Amino acid sequence: MGEPPPYPQIEPTTFDLIAVGTGLAECIVAAAASASGKTVLHLDTNPFYGSHYSSLSVPELTSFLISNSTASSPPSSTSTTTDIPDYSIVNLTTQPVYSDVEISCFYPELLEENLRKFNLDLCGPRVLFCADKSIDLMLKSGASNYVEFKSIDASFVGDENGKLWNVPDSRAAIFKDKSLTLMEKNQLMRFFKLVQGHLDATVAAGSSGNDGIGNGNDEEEGKTKISDEDLERPFVEYLSKMRLPPKIRSIILYAIAMADYDQDDMGVCQNLLKTKDGIDRLALYQSSVGRFTNASGALIYPIYGQGELPQAFSRRSAVKGCIHVLRMPVTALLMEKDSGSYKGVRLASGQDIFSQKLVLDPSFTLASPSASPSDLLHESFNFLSTRDVKGKVARGICITRNSLKPDTSNLLVVYPPRSLYPEQITSIRALQISGNLAVCPLGMFVLYLSALCDDAIQGKRLLNAAMNALLTFPDSVNSESSSTVQSENTEEKPSVIWSGLYIQEMSTVLHVLNFCLLLLASHVCTHAPARAHAHLWGLLELMFRTCGLVLSYVLVVSS
Incomplete structure (x- = not known):
């Protein structure tokens, strides 16, 4: 008996919409299309949901950051299910999203015991306002049935001396x-x-x-x-x-x-x-403030991490008939030779799947300009080679054994510009999450930091300034006396167990050849269908902009 095929065959082979990547934007659009009665196929190269919006364990996070910090291409297809002479193939690859990844572990024995007990956000810190339209979207679409939130207990403004001042809101x-x-x-x-x-x-x-x-x-x-x-x-x-x-x-x-x-x-x-x-x-x-009885403040955060948000919309779309296939790379696009219009995708299994519409993860790009067999085809998909880079965001994740404030578990700290050093031109945000939100073992805390920057040097300097004001690194403590002097002036700083720093590119990739796909979202909108597309993009932007940090928009292609 022969070995089973490495990839499953997908039936049927024609859909109204194919979504590639299970990021938040792709999941929202797929859920809207499914609820509108459209047939949807949702694919992802990864073995987990969320793509760049995932919550991962420590080993998974490290592996994902490293693998996505270098340019790579999906596995090439080994065979073709059918010979389609009227179509041409446009090979795809992915562009690196992360760079300058630094991983440090200061207490490996302590961390080793709990490696799989963490749910670390790739795109943290990210919180939601209780009255945000994105919350209304989850309530109207039914995605709120699959995710639970808890309140962020308090917000603070920090200074260079490590002092945290309450935000009187x-x-x-x-x-x-x-x-x-x-x-x-x-x-x-x-x-x-x-x-x-x-x-x-x-x-x-x-x-x-x-x-x-x-x-x-x-x-x-x-x-x-x-x-x-x-x-x-x-x-x-x-x-x-x-x-x-x-x-x-x-x-x-x-x-x-x-x-x-x-x-x-x-x-x-x-x-x-x-x-x-x-x-x-x-x-x-x-x-x-006060919108929900179980949220004392203005901000809330999902239990089990931000990766629950795209999964909530994925579950919603699955209920409505969407087919999800993980570990399934897309290697190429199928294009009509005469018109150069999109017709379908080719999978790593060699199978060709057809659809009227396509939603792509923004990290996809053309393998090379010469990959298109004609100038017409290359022109039709030239937008895949160009991204509107909006700058970079420096992200940091620290695992600690103590809270920044002894009486507060989940909190947000903001360092305004020039609060840490004169050249600081952007705000730095730090979000501490505790074990009561199921992102780490009880007794430990996860601290997410982020700041907009122009390059890696500037970004790392911003993060390090905030981390030095908030935390103690084992290799930076030279003597017991220095720690004693510090504790006399400020509250004792938490000690770092593990840390990860990286730079993430922010880009907007938006290409809409047909508004029909966006109109599929009208079922979750109170607006007339003619305005639904604008409302949906507004909701997506709100989701991305939470805490002021944008990753990217979804890329939409249609015939």
Whole structure:
């Protein structure tokens, strides 16, 4: 008896949609298509769900980072199921997403006992606002039935001395905060009241159908609603106009509005926040506080890690008939010789699968320009060779034996620009998750760090500055006396068991030849079908932008 084939044969061979890669975006689109009654085939080279949004054990994470830090191509097909003379083959390969990977283990014996008990996020830190539209998407689509969240207990702003200051994000938190003076509390309360008054006036104007023009209460409305001129000016200028001190401005800009770049330096700020956008972010934050009874703060995080999000949508699509096949590389695209239009994909098994639409993992690219047999074919898929690089993000993961705050398990720390050293032009975020969220053994903690950067040198410097302020590395402790002096001035820093640092490329790959695929998502939208595609992309962007860090968009190809 012969050996079984290395890859299973897939039946049927024709689908409405093929999705390659089980990242968050691909899973959302596949779930929307399946729920709309379309036939969907979902493929992934990896033996797990999530692609670049996965939560992995320590060995799996290390292997994935190293294997995706060098260019590689899917296994070439060994045979062809059928001879199709009308089609041409465009070979595919993948571009590296990660670089400058550094893995360090300081207590191998301790780690060895728990290697498989970790669920480490590839794209951390990533949290969700309770009132985020992505949460509404999960509720409307039914994906919320397959994932459970817990609250992030507290948020802090850090400084170079290792001190963590509470983020006063509500009236109760402002009154309880002992680090604020009475004047600062009054200033912050007045500002939050002004923002709430503006939001109430905007909602009232919208519900009355007059867009805030002439409702008989112009004088009263003018006292609460922020002027159009102020809404268009930079948010940092408006905060200064309101005479808020630098400390309060920093908390609002970077810990509540989640700005990435130094808003005070127009020369280096790549994303200057306008007042209208800043007010929208404050509204999202405030409406998130208290939305769910089991979430005390504004932020929540999924139990078992961020990898549960794409899996939730995968389960939703499976219920509706989507076929999932893991460990199945796609080696090439099938194209019509005459028109150069997409017709299907060729798998590593040699089988050809056809579909009307295709969603590709953004890391795919053409194997080489010469891979296309004609200029027409190469032109049709030239977008696969070009990606809109949006910069880089430096990511760090540390496993520790103690919490950053003894009385708090799950917390977010933000280091505003220039809070650690003068050349720091971007915010640094650190998210600590404990064992009660099933991402690590009880008694241990996982700390995710991230910062936008232009290159690896700058990124590593940002991460190391935050890590040195928060943590103790065994090889950096020279004597007991140095540790004693440190503990006298600040709380004792947690000791690092294991750490991983890497640089991740951020890029946008978006090519839509036909809006029909996006209209399949109308079942999860409250909008009319004609607007569903824009609404879906808005939801995807919100999911990617959480904590201000974008990985990539999905690539859509259709005939």
